Amino acid sequence: xxxxxxxxxxxxxxxxxxxxxxxxxxxxxxxxxxxxxxxxxxxxxxxxxxxxxxxxxxxxxxxxxxxxxxxxxxxxxxxxxxxxxxxxxxxxxxxxxxxxxxxxxxxxxxxxxxxxxxxxxxxxxxxxxxxxxxxxxxxxxxxxxxxxx
Amino acid sequence: xxxxxxxxxxxxxxxxxxxxxxxxxxxxxxxxxxxxxxxxxxxxxxxxxxxxxxxxxxxxxxxxxxxxxxxxxxxxxxxxxxxxxxxxxxxxxxxxxxxxxxxxxxxxxxxxxxxxxxxxxxxxxxxxxxxxxxxxxxxxxxxxxxxxxxxxxxxxxxxxxxxxxxxxxxxxxxxxxxxxxxxxxxxxxxxxxxxxxxxxxxxxxxxxxxxxxxxxxxxxxxxxxxxxxxxxxxxxxxxxxxxxxxxxxxxxxxxxxxxxxxxxxxxxxxxx
Numbered sequence: 001x002x003x004x005x006x007x008x009x010x011x012x013x014x015x016x017x018x019x020x021x022x023x024x025x026x027x028x029x030x031x032x033x034x035x036x037x038x039x040x041x042x043x044x045x046x047x048x049x050x051x052x053x054x055x056x057x058x059x060x061x062x063x064x065x066x067x068x069x070x071x072x073x074x075x076x077x078x079x080x081x082x083x084x085x086x087x088x089x090x091x092x093x094x095x096x097x098x099x100x101x102x103x104x105x106x107x108x109x110x111x112x113x114x115x116x117x118x119x120x121x122x123x124x125x126x127x128x129x130x131x132x133x134x135x136x137x138x139x140x141x142x143x144x145x146x147x148x149x
Numbered sequence: 150x151x152x153x154x155x156x157x158x159x160x161x162x163x164x165x166x167x168x169x170x171x172x173x174x175x176x177x178x179x180x181x182x183x184x185x186x187x188x189x190x191x192x193x194x195x196x197x198x199x200x201x202x203x204x205x206x207x208x209x210x211x212x213x214x215x216x217x218x219x220x221x222x223x224x225x226x227x228x229x230x231x232x233x234x235x236x237x238x239x240x241x242x243x244x245x246x247x248x249x250x251x252x253x254x255x256x257x258x259x260x261x262x263x264x265x266x267x268x269x270x271x272x273x274x275x276x277x278x279x280x281x282x283x284x285x286x287x288x289x290x291x292x293x294x295x296x297x298x299x300x301x302x303x304x305x306x307x308x309x310x311x312x313x314x315x316x317x318x319x320x321x322x323x324x325x326x327x328x329x330x331x332x333x334x335x336x337x338x339x340x341x342x343x344x345x346x347x348x349x350x351x352x353x354x355x356x357x358x359x360x361x362x363x364x365x366x367x368x369x370x371x372x373x374x375x376x377x378x379x380x381x382x383x384x385x386x387x388x389x390x391x392x393x394x395x396x397x398x399x400x401x402x403x404x405x406x407x408x409x410x411x412x413x414x415x416x417x418x419x420x421x
Contacts, residue, residue: 025416032409039403051391093405099412115401118394122387 035092042085086116184368191229200309219365247353257346264295269337291335298357301335
């Protein structure tokens with residue numbers, strides 16, 4: 001008889017995934033996909049408004065007389081479309097990273113900011129206001145994030 | 150320097166001065182005598198030829214405007230153009246209103262303004278002008294042998310008028326560069342890049358041979374459509390950069406969507 005009790009090798013019990021965890025994952029996936037789709041729609045809109053010649057002069061100005069307030073409204077629409085695209089992509093990437101268990105790192109944020117600013121090449125006003133908008137959004141996201149400490 | 154040399158220099162310079170003055174004044178006389186005014190109309194959106202005084206200023210905002218006098222009658226002439234029509238508006242104040250009066254535009258087949266050169270005529274014929282139920286009619290005539298007016302079989306162009314107190318506005322539209330609809334036996338085919346003499350006439354009565362009492366001629370150049378401005382090099386560079394940026398974003402976006410679906414597959418496998 002052996003002195004030492006032989007440890008019986010038992011197959012590890014499969015971890016039971018709680019219903020809450022499954023529900024959280026489902027919700028997170030739905031958010032990732034829906035946010036990415038909405039981000040994609042804003043990206044396509046941004047392409048038409050900020051890259052093509054169809055709306056180079058403006059969006060509303062194509063159909064009405066050229067006035068300052070219409071120009072301001074046109075720039076606001078262009079900037080809003082870019083910023084909403086950034087915001088939805090940020091939400092999507094944030095949730096994606098949460099599922100993978102890693103945080104969004106600085107490189108990814110800078111890449112997204114760079115790609116967002118790249119959409120504003122053709123108009124200085126759109127560039128300036130998008131830059132301000134991005135700063136506000138990033139500051140907001142920084143403030144609301146969960147602190148590890 | 151000798152006195153004789155100074156005299157010669159003075160004589161030559163005086164002679165040169167006199168000749169140059171004479172030449173310049175002669176040149177100015179030749180050019181100013183021919184036409185009351187010369188127009189190079191701007192392109193603009195087509196005005197409604199409705200004789201509406203209320204919308205007139207807004208519709209004719211792009212027009213080239215000049216004040217002229219046909220004999221002693223002050224007239225504001227508004228001219229504008231698009232690729233299919235030439236638009237002329239005349240605004241004048243009459244001191245007294247005759248029952249029957251007309252305002253017309255005679256069109257020359259070239260920039261020459263001899264009587265025989267005018268072969269086309271457009272009239273606004275007013276009736277009962279001094280009464281309340283005043284009316285007008287647009288008429289298209291052609292002129293043969295300089296003074297025989299004959300009504301066109303095919304009416305070309307449009308005309309309308311409005312009268313408020315003693316102020317009259319007449320609007321005309323005349324087809325440009327349209328050889329398909331213009332009957333060249335009756336109307337002048339206005340070609341782009343050419344100049345044409347237009348005689349503006351005012352008359353009292355209804356007999357166009359004899360009742361013209363005031364007239365003057367203007368020269369109108371039928372312009373080609375303005376060319377769109379060439380884009381500058383930096384605009385092209387920015388456009389190319391924007392396209393490159395969006396293609397890059399598209400590639401990243403596609404890659405991200407692919408990663409989402411891969412992760413979804415992975416998570417499903419883990420759950421099983």
